Amino acid sequence: xxxxxxxxxxxxxxxxxxxxxxxxxxxxxxxxxxxxxxxxxxxxxxxxxxxxxxxxxxxxxxxxxxxxxxxxxxxxxxxxxxxxxxxxxxxxxxxxxxxxxxxxxxxxxxxxxxxxxxxxxxxxxxxxxxxxxxxxxxxxxxxxxxxxxxxxxxxxxxxxxxxxxxxxxxxxxxxxxxxxxxxxxxxxxxxxxxxxxxxxxxxxxxxxxxxxxxxxxxxxxxxxxxxxxxxxxxxxxxxxxxxxxxxxxxxxxxxxxxxxxxxxxxxxxxxxxxxxxxxxxxxxxxxxxxxxxxxxxxxxxxxxxxxxxxxxxxxxx
Amino acid sequence: xxxxxxxxxxxxxxxxxxxxxxxxxxxxxxxxxxxxxxxxxxxxxxxxxxxxxxxxxxxxxxxxxxxxxxxxxxxxxxxxxxxxxxxxxxxxxxxxxxxxxxxxxxxxxxxxxxxxxxxxxxxxxxxxxxxxxxxxxxxxxxxxxxxxxxxxxxxxxxxxxxxxxxxxxxxxxxxxxxxxxxxxxxxxxxxxxxxxxxxxxxxxxxxxxxxxxxxxxxxxxxxxxxxxxxxxxxxxxxxxxxxxxxxxxxxxxxxxxxxxxxxxxxxxxxxxxxxxxxxxxxxxxxxxxxxxxxxxxxxxxxxxxxxxxxxxxxxxxxxxxxxxxxxxxxxxxxxxxxxxxxxxxxxxxxxxxxxxxxxxxxxxxxxxxxxxxxxxxxxxxxxxxxxxxxxxxxxxxxxxxxxxxxxxxxxxxxxxxxxxxxxxxxxxxxxxxxxxxxxxxxxxxxxxxxxxxxxxxxxxxxxxxxxxxxxxxxxxxxxxxxxxxxxxxxxxxxxxxxxxxxxxxxxxxxxxxxxxxxxxxxxxxxxxxxxxxxxxxx
Numbered sequence: 001x002x003x004x005x006x007x008x009x010x011x012x013x014x015x016x017x018x019x020x021x022x023x024x025x026x027x028x029x030x031x032x033x034x035x036x037x038x039x040x041x042x043x044x045x046x047x048x049x050x051x052x053x054x055x056x057x058x059x060x061x062x063x064x065x066x067x068x069x070x071x072x073x074x075x076x077x078x079x080x081x082x083x084x085x086x087x088x089x090x091x092x093x094x095x096x097x098x099x100x101x102x103x104x105x106x107x108x109x110x111x112x113x114x115x116x117x118x119x120x121x122x123x124x125x126x127x128x129x130x131x132x133x134x135x136x137x138x139x140x141x142x143x144x145x146x147x148x149x150x151x152x153x154x155x156x157x158x159x160x161x162x163x164x165x166x167x168x169x170x171x172x173x174x175x176x177x178x179x180x181x182x183x184x185x186x187x188x189x190x191x192x193x194x195x196x197x198x199x200x201x202x203x204x205x206x207x208x209x210x211x212x213x214x215x216x217x218x219x220x221x222x223x224x225x226x227x228x229x230x231x232x233x234x235x236x237x238x239x240x241x242x243x244x245x246x247x248x249x250x251x252x253x254x255x256x257x258x259x260x261x262x263x264x265x266x267x268x269x270x271x272x273x274x275x276x277x278x279x280x281x282x283x284x285x286x287x288x289x290x291x292x293x294x295x296x297x298x299x300x301x302x303x304x305x306x307x308x309x310x311x312x313x314x315x316x317x
Numbered sequence: 318x319x320x321x322x323x324x325x326x327x328x329x330x331x332x333x334x335x336x337x338x339x340x341x342x343x344x345x346x347x348x349x350x351x352x353x354x355x356x357x358x359x360x361x362x363x364x365x366x367x368x369x370x371x372x373x374x375x376x377x378x379x380x381x382x383x384x385x386x387x388x389x390x391x392x393x394x395x396x397x398x399x400x401x402x403x404x405x406x407x408x409x410x411x412x413x414x415x416x417x418x419x420x421x422x423x424x425x426x427x428x429x430x431x432x433x434x435x436x437x438x439x440x441x442x443x444x445x446x447x448x449x450x451x452x453x454x455x456x457x458x459x460x461x462x463x464x465x466x467x468x469x470x471x472x473x474x475x476x477x478x479x480x481x482x483x484x485x486x487x488x489x490x491x492x493x494x495x496x497x498x499x500x501x502x503x504x505x506x507x508x509x510x511x512x513x514x515x516x517x518x519x520x521x522x523x524x525x526x527x528x529x530x531x532x533x534x535x536x537x538x539x540x541x542x543x544x545x546x547x548x549x550x551x552x553x554x555x556x557x558x559x560x561x562x563x564x565x566x567x568x569x570x571x572x573x574x575x576x577x578x579x580x581x582x583x584x585x586x587x588x589x590x591x592x593x594x595x596x597x598x599x600x601x602x603x604x605x606x607x608x609x610x611x612x613x614x615x616x617x618x619x620x621x622x623x624x625x626x627x628x629x630x631x632x633x634x635x636x637x638x639x640x641x642x643x644x645x646x647x648x649x650x651x652x653x654x655x656x657x658x659x660x661x662x663x664x665x666x667x668x669x670x671x672x673x674x675x676x677x678x679x680x681x682x683x684x685x686x687x688x689x690x691x692x693x694x695x696x697x698x699x700x701x702x703x704x705x706x707x708x709x710x711x712x713x714x715x716x717x718x719x720x721x722x723x724x725x726x727x728x729x730x731x732x733x734x735x736x737x738x739x740x741x742x743x744x745x746x747x748x749x750x751x752x753x754x755x756x757x758x759x760x761x762x763x764x765x766x767x768x769x770x771x772x773x774x775x776x777x778x779x780x781x782x783x784x785x786x787x788x789x790x791x792x793x794x795x796x797x798x799x800x801x802x803x804x805x806x807x808x809x810x811x812x813x814x815x816x817x818x819x820x821x822x823x824x825x826x827x828x829x830x831x832x833x834x835x836x837x838x839x840x841x842x843x844x845x846x847x848x849x850x851x852x853x854x855x
Contacts, residue, residue, distance in 0.1 A: 187679060188676060188679035189680050189681055189682040189683075192672065192681075192744075193682075195640065195667065195670075196693065196748070197664045197668065197694075197698065198693070206693075207682055211684065293728035293730065294683055294728070
C-alpha cells in the first residue's frame with residue numbers, strides 16, 4: 001500500500017511548545033512590559049498600606065516642590081503637589097484605585113459584552129435583534145451623560161463607577177464579538193463539530209470563542225487606557241473618585257491648572273497611564289502570537305530579539 | 318516544431334520567506350512556437366505558475382527574486398526591459414487568463430466596459446474596440462452580445478465568465494496566450510467546451526498557447542508538447558504522446574500511474590440495509606435543490622453520488638447529516654427516521670455517521686492539536702475516559718491512516734494537504750462509524766495524494782466494513798472507488814446502477830454527456846474519442 005510513503009514525508013520538524021515563560025523571554029519588549037505591569041500591580045496592592053499616610057501628609061512648605069532633588073527625602077524626588085504632598089508616594093498609592101477601576105471595568109464590560117455577543121451571533125434572528133437594539137440604545141446615549149445621571153442618583157463610589165463605565169463600554173465588545181461569531185460559525189470546522197454531535201456549549205466555548213478571543217484581548221487592552229481617562233473626567237466633574245482617594249486620572253485633572261508653573265503635577269500620572277497602556281498593548285500582542293499555534297513559531301525561531309528596546313525605568317511604578 | 322515565439326531560458330527564481338529562502342523554480346527552460354500548445358504540468362507547489370508569472374512580470378519582488386535566466390520574446394529579454402515596455406507587451410502581445418474568472422473581473426463594471434478597456438488602455442479608439450468586443454463575445458459563444466456587454470460579471474455562470482475572459486484576452490490579437498488552470502474551477506462538461514473553444518481559436522489565430530495545469534486529462538486533450546515540473550525543476554519534456562507512453566523520469570511515471578480511472582471496477586456484495594431515503598426534498602426559497610431523492614445504502618457499500626455543481630449532491634449530504642432540515646421525505650437509518658429524530662436519539666446516530674469534508678484546511682480547527690481533534694468525538698460522546706487508553710488509540714488511528722503516532726502533538730498547519738485529509742479521516746474513524754459521508758473528500762488534493770487517500774479509504778472499507786457515501790464530480794475517482802453510482806442532475810437522480818453498468822452502458826443522455834466530457838489521461842484515447850463524439854455545445 002502507498003500509505004507509508006506519506007508517513008515518511010516530513011511535516012516541519014517536531015517542536016514541543018516551549019513553556020510560556022521561555023517564549024516571553026524571547027520577545028524582550030513583551031518581557032519588559034510584563035515586568036512593568038507586575039510592578040504596577042504590586043504597587044496597587046501594597047501601596048495604600050505602606051504609603052497611604054505619607055501620600056496624604058500635607059506640607060505647605062513643600063508646595064509644588066520641583067522634582068529631581070533629594071533635599072526633602074526620596075518621596076519628593078518626583079516633586080511635590082499643590083498641597084505639598086509627595087508625588088512619588090501619591091503615584092504609588094493612586095495605582096490602587098486606578099487599576100481597580102480600569103481592570104474592573106474592562107473585565108466586566110468584556111465579559112458581559114462577549115457573552116451577549118456570542119449569544120447574539122450564535123442564536124437565531126430574534127434574540128440577536130433584541131440584543132443588538134439594546135446595544136444601540138446604549139451607544140446612542142452619550143456615555144458621559146449617562147455616567148453623570150447614574151452616579152448622581154446612586155452616589156459616587158468605586159463600584160458604582162465600575163458599573164457605569166462598564167455599561168458604556170459593553171457595546172464595543174458585543175458588536176465585535178457578534179460580527180466575528182457570525183463569520184466563524186459558518187466555518188467548516190464548526191460544521192464538522194456539529195456533525196460529530198457537539199453540544200452548543202461545546203461549539204461556542206471550544207470552537208468559536210478561541211478564535212474570537214484574540215480580537216477581544218486587543219480591544220480590551222486599548223480600552224484600558226480609555227477607561228483610565230474616562231474615569232478622570234468623571235472625577236474632574238466631582239462625581240467620580242472622591243478625595244482623599246486618588247487615581248492617576250484625577251491627578252492629571254487636578255494638575256492641569258498648574259501646567260505652566262508645575263508641569264510635574266500632570267506629567268507623571270499622565271506618563272504612567274501611557275506606560276501602562278503601552279505595556280498592556282505589547283503584552284497582548286505577544287499573547288496573541290503565543291496562543292496561536294499557527295504563529296507560535298515566530299516566538300520559537302527568534303532566539304535573539306532586537307535588543308534596541310530598553311525597558312522603561314521601573315522606578316515609575 | 319515551429320520556430321520559437323517565446324523562450325524561457327535557465328530561469329531560476331527564489332522566494333524569501335520568514336522560514337528561509339525557497340527555490341521556487343530552478344534552471345527552468347521552455348519555449349512555445351506559433352500555433353503550438355505547450356502544457357506545463359505539475360502538482361501544487363511544483364512551481365508551474367512561477368515561470369509564466371515571470372513572463373507577465375507578475376512576480377512580486379520581493380519576496381521573489383529572479384536569480385538567473387532570460388525570457389526572450391521578439392529578440393528582447395523581458396526580464397531586462399523597462400516597466401513601460403513590458404506593460405506595452407502585456408495584454409497586447411502576450412495575454413493571460415486565470416483559474417478564477419470571477420476574481421479577475423471587476424464586479425462594479427459591466428463586462429462590456431472591461432473588455433473594451435482592454436483595447437482603449439492600449440490606445441485604440443473606443444468605437445473600434447466596441448466592434449471588436451461584440452465580434453469576440455459572439456465568437457466565444459455567448460448569446461446576444463449586445464445584451465451581454467451591459468451585464469455585470471455576477472450575472473454570468475462560471476463557464477461564461479471564462480469565455481468572457483478569453484474574449485478579453487484575445488481583444489488585441491496576442492501572439493501568445495498563457496492560461497493558468499483555466500478550467501479547474503469548472504464542471505467537466507463546461508471544461509470540455511472551454512477547451513474546445515481554446516483549440517478552435519488557436520487554429521484560427523495561430524497564437525502560441527501555454528497551458529498551466531495539474532490535470533493529465535487536460536494535457537491529453539489539448540496540448541502538443543508537455544513540460545512536467547516537480548519541486549521547481551523540469552523533470553521531463555517532450556511530445557504529449559511520448560511522455561504519456563514512455564515516461565522517463567520516476568516522478569512522471571508516478572504521476573501517470575496515479576491518474577484515477579484505471580483500476581478494477583468493484584462489485585456490490587449483498588449486505589444488510591443501512592440507510593434508505595424516500596423522496597427526500599429540500600428547497601431554498603424558490604430554488605429546489607433536491608426534488609425527491611430516493612436511494613438505498615447497504616452495510617459496507619461504497620455509493621458514489623456524481624453530478625455537476627448545483628445538482629443537489631451536497632444538499633443531499635447536508636440533509637442526511639441534519640445540517641439542513643429537509644422539506645419532505647424520509648431517511649431511514651436502520652429503520653428509524655433520521656429527519657424526525659429528537660436531540661437525544663440524534664446524538665447516538667451522530668456517532669454512527671461521520672463526515673469527511675472537501676477542504677481539510679478548513680474542517681480542522683486550527684487551534685486544536687491533532688490529539689485534541691481526534692479525541693474530541695470521545696469527549697462529546699463521553700467515551701474512553703481513560704487518558705492513557707486514549708493516547709494509545711490516537712496513536713493506533715494515526716498509524717491506520719498512514720501518519721506517525723508522534724504527529725499527535727502537532728497542529729494542522731504543520732501538515733500538507735494530503736496529511737490533513739488523513740487527520741480528518743482518523744477523526745472520523747475515532748468513533749467507529751458505520752457510515753462515512755465524503756463530500757468531495759479528495760478533489761482538493763493533488764493526483765498522487767488523491768490516489769493514496771482513495772486507497773486508504775478503500776482498505777478501511779474492506780477491513781472495517783464501513784459504508785461510504787462518496788460525493789464527487791471526478792468520474793475517474795468514482796470508477797476506482799465506488800461499487801454503485803448515482804448520477805444527479807438539477808436535484809434529481811437521473812440514473813443509478815452498478816459502477817460497471819454506468820461506465821460501460823450509460824442510459825441517460827446526461828450520464829453519456831458527463832462520461833464523454835470526462836478527459837482521459839491517455840492522449841490516444843482522447844483523440845479517438847474526439848473523433849467519434851462531436852462534443853455537444855451549449
